[in-house]
Amino acid sequence: MKIRPIKERDAKSFLNLAKQLDSETEFMLFDKEERKTSVEEQRMKIKGIIHDPFSTIFVVEKDDRLIGYLGAMGNTAKRKRHSVYIAIGILQDWVGQGIGMQLFQELERWANEQHMHRLELTVMTSNEAGLALYKKAGFEVEGVKRDSMRVRDRYVDEYYMAKLIDQR
Template identity: 50%
Template structure:
């Protein structure tokens, strides 16, 4: 397993990964077949992350295939530049193998070279494995976002979670 920062050459593989993730889990934002992005758009998005001093994407790679990722989107305006929003996803066959912790550790090492002092995320309240990982990595629940999403025609709440450095 290799954990590394993304490159523009990963655009097609990232699209494949995200579409597979959308089909495998109900804990991500997109429904199956809802994500519409092509290689050019994905490449531009990756470049915008790479050019930023407070955003990045880390990938977990197995046999030259992306099996997990963690994106860090830093605030763009002066008042929130110290803060970043995290999205993490791992393919079903690779969960429970420490990849989430390794992705967070890579982000933590990178964060030391930035001015980020707060990382935050949202997680569905029924995502027990995700919540356990985030707490293990030092995140705390700050609040609840009621009726945040509709999954299988039912409202789902999310926790706001954050870690302060």
């Protein structure tokens, strides 16, 4: 297993990973079959992220297949450049094997190099495994986003979580 920065040539594999995650769990942003991104559109998004000093995506590769990722999306506004918003997804067959913690360690190394101070994310309040991972990685709940999402015709709350890195 290898964790590495995403490359443009990963567009098709990354899109397939995202679609599989959408179908495996209700804890991702998109419903199954909702993601309509083309491979070329995905390649262009990846290209933009690669060239953005405030954003990154790390992928987890096993036997030439992507099995997980962690994306950190930054801000160009000077007042928000110290902060990134995180999304993470790991295929269900690989959950619980320490991959999430490895991804967060890689993210924190990158964040330190980029002089980031704030790492933030949201998680559905019912996502116990995700919540446990984020707390283990040092994230704290800062608040609740009530009725933040609608899943299976039901409103779902999310926790807003963050971790501060000492970069003052």
